[in-house]
Amino acid sequence: MFKNNINFKVLVRVLGSLFLLESIFLLITYAVALIYDEYDQNAILISAGISGIIGAVSRLLTRNSNTEIGKREGYIIVSLVWVFFSIVGALPFTLSGAIPSYTDAFFETMSGFTTTGASILNDIEAIPHGLLFWRSLIQWLGGMGIIVLSLAILPMLGIGGMQLFTAEVPGPTPDKLHPRIKQTAKRLWLIYLLFTIAETILLLFGDMSLFDAVNHAFTTMATGGYSTKQDSVAYFNSAYIDYVITLFMIIAGTNFTLAYFGLKLKFRKVFKNEEFRYYIGFILFFSLIITGILYFTGTGGLEKSFRDSIFQVVSIITTTGFATADYMQWVPFAWLLIFVIMFFGGSAGSTGGGIKVMRIVLAIKNGYTEFKRLIHPNAIVPVRFNGQIVSPNVITGILAFVVFYIFIFITGTIIMSAIGLDFESAMGSVIATLGNIGPGIGKLGPSANFHDIPTAGKWFLSFLMLIGRLELFTVIILFSPAFWK
Amino acid sequence: MFKNNINFKVLVRVLGSLFLLESIFLLITYAVALIYDEYDQNAILISAGISGIIGAVSRLLTRNSNTEIGKREGYIIVSLVWVFFSIVGALPFTLSGAIPSYTDAFFETMSGFTTTGASILNDIEAIPHGLLFWRSLIQWLGGMGIIVLSLAILPMLGIGGMQLFTAEVPGPTPDKLHPRIKQTAKRLWLIYLLFTIAETILLLFGDMSLFDAVNHAFTTMATGGYSTKQDSVAYFNSAYIDYVITLFMIIAGTNFTLAYFGLKLKFRKVFKNEEFRYYIGFILFFSLIITGILYFTGTGGLEKSFRDSIFQVVSIITTTGFATADYMQWVPFAWLLIFVIMFFGGSAGSTGGGIKVMRIVLAIKNGYTEFKRLIHPNAIVPVRFNGQIVSPNVITGILAFVVFYIFIFITGTIIMSAIGLDFESAMGSVIATLGNIGPGIGKLGPSANFHDIPTAGKWFLSFLMLIGRLELFTVIILFSPAFWK
Numbered sequence: 001m002f003k004n005n006i007n008f009k010v011l012v013r014v015l016g017s018l019f020l021l022e023s024i025f026l027l028i029t030y031a032v033a034l035i036y037d038e039y040d041q042n043a044i045l046i047s048a049g050i051s052g053i054i055g056a057v058s059r060l061l062t063r064n065s066n067t068e069i070g071k072r073e074g075y076i077i078v079s080l081v082w083v084f085f086s087i088v089g090a091l092p093f094t095l096s097g098a099i100p101s102y103t104d105a106f107f108e109t110m111s112g113f114t115t116t117g118a119s120i121l122n123d124i125e126a127i128p129h130g131l132l133f134w135r136s137l138i139q140w141l142g143g144m145g146i147i148v149l150s151l152a153i154l155p156m157l158g159i160g161g162m163q164l165f166t167a168e169v170p171g172p173t174p175d176k177l178h179p180r181i182k183q184t185a186k187r188l189w190l191i192y193l194l195f196t197i198a199e200t201i202l203l204l205f206g207d208m209s210l211f212d213a214v215n216h217a218f219t220t221m222a223t224g225g226y227s228t229k230q231d232s233v234a235y236f237n238s239a240y241i242d243y244v245i246t247l248f249m250i251i252a253g254t255n256f257t258l259a260y261f262g263l264k265l266k267f268r269k270v271f272k273n274e275e276f277r278y279y280i281g282f283i284l285f286f287s288l289i290i291t292g293i294l295y296f297t298g299t300g301g302l303e304k305s306f307r308d309s310i311f312q313v314v315s316i317i318t319t320t321g322f323a324t325a326d327y328m329q330w331v332p333f334a335w336l337l338i339f340v341i342m343f344f345g346g347s348a349g350s351t352g353g354g355i356k357v358m359r360i361v362l363a364i365k366n367g368y369t370e371f372k373r374l375i376h377p378n379a380i381v382p383v384r385f386n387g388q389i390v391s392p393n394v395i396t397g398i399l400a401f402v403v404f405y406i407f408i409f410i411t412g413t414i415i416m417s418a419i420g421l422d423f424e425s426a427m428g429s430v431i432a433t434l435g436n437i438g439p440g441i442g443k444l445g446p447s448a449n450f451h452d453i454p455t456a457g458k459w460f461l462s463f464l465m466l467i468g469r470l471e472l473f474t475v476i477i478l479f480s481p482a483f484w485k
Numbered sequence: 486m487f488k489n490n491i492n493f494k495v496l497v498r499v500l501g502s503l504f505l506l507e508s509i510f511l512l513i514t515y516a517v518a519l520i521y522d523e524y525d526q527n528a529i530l531i532s533a534g535i536s537g538i539i540g541a542v543s544r545l546l547t548r549n550s551n552t553e554i555g556k557r558e559g560y561i562i563v564s565l566v567w568v569f570f571s572i573v574g575a576l577p578f579t580l581s582g583a584i585p586s587y588t589d590a591f592f593e594t595m596s597g598f599t600t601t602g603a604s605i606l607n608d609i610e611a612i613p614h615g616l617l618f619w620r621s622l623i624q625w626l627g628g629m630g631i632i633v634l635s636l637a638i639l640p641m642l643g644i645g646g647m648q649l650f651t652a653e654v655p656g657p658t659p660d661k662l663h664p665r666i667k668q669t670a671k672r673l674w675l676i677y678l679l680f681t682i683a684e685t686i687l688l689l690f691g692d693m694s695l696f697d698a699v700n701h702a703f704t705t706m707a708t709g710g711y712s713t714k715q716d717s718v719a720y721f722n723s724a725y726i727d728y729v730i731t732l733f734m735i736i737a738g739t740n741f742t743l744a745y746f747g748l749k750l751k752f753r754k755v756f757k758n759e760e761f762r763y764y765i766g767f768i769l770f771f772s773l774i775i776t777g778i779l780y781f782t783g784t785g786g787l788e789k790s791f792r793d794s795i796f797q798v799v800s801i802i803t804t805t806g807f808a809t810a811d812y813m814q815w816v817p818f819a820w821l822l823i824f825v826i827m828f829f830g831g832s833a834g835s836t837g838g839g840i841k842v843m844r845i846v847l848a849i850k851n852g853y854t855e856f857k858r859l860i861h862p863n864a865i866v867p868v869r870f871n872g873q874i875v876s877p878n879v880i881t882g883i884l885a886f887v888v889f890y891i892f893i894f895i896t897g898t899i900i901m902s903a904i905g906l907d908f909e910s911a912m913g914s915v916i917a918t919l920g921n922i923g924p925g926i927g928k929l930g931p932s933a934n935f936h937d938i939p940t941a942g943k944w945f946l947s948f949l950m951l952i953g954r955l956e957l958f959t960v961i962i963l964f965s966p967a968f969w970k
Contacts, residue, residue: 333903336911340895363888370885371965374958392877399884400855403848406891410825418818423909426821473859480856 007073009062014069014077015084016058022085023052025137026092033130040128043096051088072483078149079475082142082466086110089138098127103455110462112138114469115146115351117225117321117438118461120451124230129211132228136215143222143351144192146469147256148185191260196221199248206241220248223351225321225438232323232446233311242307242324246314253279253318253346274386279317279347279357286337287313293334317341319353321438321446328445339441342431343405353436353468355405359398361385366395404472409434412464419457429453433461434468491969492558494547499554499562500569501543507570508537510622511577518615525613528581536573557968563634564960567627567951571595574623583612588940595947597623599954600631600836602710602806602923603946605936609715614696617713621700628707628836629677631954632741633670676745681706684733691726705733708836710806710923717808717931718796727792727809731799738764738803738831759871764802764832764842771822772798778819802826804838806923806931813930824926827916828890838921838953840890844883846870851880889957894919897949904942914938918946919953 026048033041069077086109092098093105104120111118112135121127127135196217203213212228219226229235233245251259258276261269270276287310294305308325315322316338327335345354365383372381382389412430413423421429421443428440429450439446450458467475477483511533518526554562574597575590584590589605596603597620606612612620681702688698697713704711714720718730736744743761746754755761772795779790793810800807801823812820830839850868857866867874897915898908906914906928913925914935924931938946952960962968 332908332911333899336899336902336908340899363885364892366881367885367889367892370882370889371958371962372967374962375965375967392881396851396877396881396884397855399881399888400848400852402888403884404852404855407849407852414818414821414825417821423817423821426817473856477856477859480860482857482860 006076007070010069011073011076011080012058013062014073015080016055016062018081018085019051019055019058019088021055022088023048023055025141026051026134029092029130029134029137032133033128036129038128038130040092040096040098040130043092043094043098044130044134046095047088047091050091054088075474075477075483078470079466079478081145082110082113082469085113085138085141086462089113089134092131092134096128096131098131103458104451107450107458107462108135109138110465111433111438112224112226113142113145114436114465115139115142115222115224115319115353116433116436116465116469117219118432118440118444118465119226119438119449120453120458122230122449122451124228132215133211135226136218136224136228139222139224139226140196140218142469143224143252144189146351147188147192147349149470187260188256191256191263192221194263195248195251195259199244202244203241206236206238206244208236208241216245217248220245220320220322221252221351223249223252223318223320223346223353223436225315225319227322234324239303239307242311245322246311249314249318249320249322250280250283252320253314253350253352255347255349257349258347272386275347275358275361278361282341282344282357283310283314283317286317286341290330290334290337293331297331297334312338313341316437317344317352317354318346318350319435319437321432323439323446326445326447328441328447335441335445339427339431342435342437342440345435355402355435358385359401362390362395362398363402366399401472405434408464408467408472412460415460416457419454419460421453421457429457429461430464433464436465436468491561492555495554496558496561496565497543498547499558500565501540501547503566503570504536504540504543504573506540507573508533508540510626511536511619514577514615514619514622517618518613521614523613523615525577525581525583525615528577528579528583529615529619531580532573532576535576539573560959560962560968563955564951564963566630567595567598567954570598570623570626571947574598574619577616577619581613581616583616588943589936592935592943592947593620594623595950596918596923597709597711598627598630599921599950600624600627600707600709600804600838601918601921601950601954602704603917603925603929603935603950604711604923605934605938605943607715607934607936609713617700618696620711621703621709621713624707624709624711625681625703627954628709628737629674631836632673632677632834634955672745673741676741676748677706679748680733680736680744684729687729688726691721691723691729693721693726701730702733705730705805705807706737706836708734708737708803708805708831708838708921710800710804712807719809724788724792727796730807731796734799734803734805734807735765735768737805738799738835738837740832740834742834743832757871760832760843760846763846767826767829767842768795768799768802771802771826775815775819775822778816782816782819797823798826801922802829802837802839803831803835804920804922806917808924808931811930811932813926813932820926820930824912824916827920827922827925830920840887840920843870844886847875847880847883848887851884886957890919893949893952893957897945900945901942904939904945906938906942914942914946915949918949921950921953 026044030041030044030048033044086106089112090102090105090109093108094100094102099105099108107120117139199217199220200213203216204210208216215228227233233242254276258270258273290309290313291306294300294309295302298305300308311324312327327338343355344360345356346352348356348358362383362385369381369383383395384390409430412434413426416426416429417423424442425444428442428444432438432440432444444450453461511529515526515529515533518529571591571594575587575594578584578590578593579587584593592605602624684702684705685698688701689695693701700713712718718727739761743755743758775794775798776791779785779794780787783790785793796809797812812823828840829845830841831837833841833843847868847870854866854868868880869875894915897919898911901911901914902908909927910929913927913929917923917925917929929935935943935946
């Protein structure tokens with residue numbers, strides 16, 4: 001039982017501060033829009049004003065509030081931030097007329113903040129630069145948010161085995177490095193910023209414009225996948241750019257504590273981490289199989305087959321969603337493998353979505369252990385991760401998460417099918433959004449978009465993006481009557 | 486660790502006895518073949534002879550063996566029985582020339598003994614009566630085998646939460662009723678026989694021929710689904726027959742201990758059982774939704790919509806596989822619901838396959854409990870079933886089973902897709918066999934058959950039938966090196 005009533009005042013106050021933050025980022029976007037001098041300037045400025053006024057009023061009204069945030073307030077804030085940010089973040093698209101339907105604009109914005117990357121746009125190049133920048137920036141902000149959330153806040157809330165993360169990463173955990181969340185957050189954001197700058201510079205070397213380089217760096221590091229081009233990364237038609245983006249997608253799908261060790265050149269620590277080794281192992285395993293398939297069934301040479309294969313595998317397993325090739329054009333066996341890794345997702349503590357490598361690995365390890373238990377019924381056979389014994393409660397939590405994830409996937413597919421999608425596209429739309437990937441399968445592959453999904457479907461898929469991003473339980477617990485007692 | 490080396494002599498002896506049993510049933514089939522006087526007589530007699538000789542020699546060679554069967558011998562015998570029975574049981578089909586390919590005959594026979602019902606035949610009416618009778622009889626024998634296995638042997642081996650069954654059924658468990666397995670088995674077989682006779686008589690009232698009535702009663706009670714007609718139950722075009730078969734499919738998908746109470750008119754005990762209530766609840770829930778869909782999208786009236794709906798729902802959830810309508814012709818939303826219940830399966834301790842209602846319910850209940858645990862992190866929130874607390878070990882075993890089942894489903898789909906099936910058909914072929922259902926989705930719906938699957942695919946699907954039938958772990962444990970140490 002919770003000890004106190006919900007502290008609504010602190011909720012309003014925290015959300016008010018976040019609205020002020022969104023207002024500042026909208027003003028930065030306004031500056032970009034001024035440079036390009038297109039029709040989106042007023043819409044962005046008005047949105048910044050609305051966000052700023054909401055933020056200021058919320059803070060003024062709650063000046064003397066008790067600032068203590070409990071666990072329950074934590075759940076509510078985490079879920080509401082993404083929703084409110086999307087409600088306001090969608091305004092520039094609709095006010096400017098670039099995306100006339102508010103449903104579409106909300107979908108596009110929720111897809112941004114959740115780093116999903118599913119788009120309703122069918123002519124991206126027609127959108128003014130300011131709005132394109134805003135579209136990439138919200139992904140970058142969403143990525144930032146999720147790192148802090150997954151490394152600092154969710155473990156404390158005890159969501160689906162995520163507490164394992166803080167306990168089991170080798171070496172000092174972020175909390176121990178910097179006992180206060182604020183400091184941890186600052187350190188993580190700095191790393192995130194550094195990688196974004198590094199990628200921007202490397203992309204500039206590949207003859208990308210500064211605008212495209214910044215945008216793609218934003219959405220790579222967020223594993224978001226919004227591109228400034230309708231053809232995504234395929235537009236640039238450059239092996240160099242493909243490999244640079246592949247490398248940074250791999251980094252973005254890595255636990256950020258490990259990325260920190262990597263930056264400090266402590267590679268031994270990185271490679272000692274079991275989740276990282278499986279993550280790299282999965283990427284190589286699937287890339288090499290698909291390279292073989294593409295080489296023998298396609299027209300490209302070995303290098304092109306390998307590059308297309310590893311780019312798409314990394315793009316999907318990290319849930320980024322960039323495309324250099326349309327895997328729905330491959331033989332079914334190849335895109336089926338892509339479909340399978342849609343469930344894997346990135347590492348815990350990265351910006352990637354999906355079930356997460358750690359949970360997949362622990363589910364497999366526990367399955368193996370079940371056999372050992374059958375053979376030696378009286379022996380205690382623990383599951384180990386990073387050399388440590390994982391408690392049975394955490395295992396049950398992880399298995400429950402996997403089963404619940406699949407349950408939502410199935411229910412979602414039924415609902416999307418009732419809305420009118422064919423079977424493959426229904427599955428594709430659900431995993432693309434629930435896994436925060438972007439492209440799916442069927443009629444929602446990499447070269448398609450979500451424009452023609454019925455309105456009800458767009459709102460439902462937006463909800464799936466949210467619960468997928470926030471590890472399911474965080475959001476759904478709010479619908480449990482016991483939570484509000 | 487196991488205390489002793491594997492007792493190979495007792496393995497040979499037990500399997501020898503079972504070969505003698507198969508020989509006897511082949512002789513009964515020979516008697517049926519004599520009545521109809523078709524070309525299959527010699528093939529059946531020769532097969533009976535081969536089976537009898539193998540059995541007799543095996544028993545003679547092991548006359549003085551130690552008759553103690555340990556846990557490890559249990560695993561081996563259980564898996565081998567199904568394989569050896571199918572190897573020999575396929576002979577009549579090939580020797581007679583009715584099914585020239587031995588691969589096809591083995592597939593058909595394994596599909597029989599595992600009560601799957603997937604068929605490679607595309608002209609069932611052309612098969613002589615003796616072989617048709619054998620085809621139904623092996624399903625009936627397989628069903629008998631599985632009841633004894635799931636109620637008496639698997640709980641002792643501790644497979645994936647099945648031990649729960651013996652512990653938690655209200656009232657005296659089969660073991661306590663009759664402490665020795667042999668007696669329990671006899672009692673269960675008697676109930677099985679009684680229901681088969683009752684259904685035969687009721688079908689005779691519906692103007693079925695005695696031959697068709699016996700065959701359909703055999704394959705209903707086994708939840709097997711082999712029909713003597715290419716069009717399955719739709720051939721008879723009779724509302725009475727549809728409802729009779731629906732009723733007996735429901736009985737066959739019920740825990741046989743409950744069926745025993747039902748026979749003794751102790752209905753209160755039956756309805757108090759939680760798995761039974763969920764089982765009936767699932768059937769009504771899905772039947773009513775699909776009735777609505779069929780009524781509004783189809784051309785039949787309300788009764789016809791309801792009858793088609795409940796027949797198909799019951800046929801699939803019990804994993805029987807009879808058809809009175811081709812659900813692949815329904816709107817996608819309707820057949821998608823059918824696809825979902827393919828994973829459910831019948832009750833534990835019934836002849837039905839699939840994941841089993843008990844495991845589905847416990848996985849859902851545990852998911853709900855996870856929420857409670859998040860809200861009250863320090864409280865102990867147990868999962869209850871039939872009013873009893875389920876131990877966390879059993880829950881972990883059940884969740885691991887569900888995850889492992891889905892893992893095999895996904896891997897199987899990839900393999901069948903590599904063999905050349907399209908995505909839907911690959912999924913359909915795997916769940917149809919792994920779940921011991923018969924018909925699947927895609928090009929393997931109720932009005933299709935498995936004739937055109939490539940040879941490698943037929944052997945792989947036969948393997949899936951086996952592991953699906955024996956609760957996965959029973960078979961796969963044999964491939965674990967630790968088992969043989």
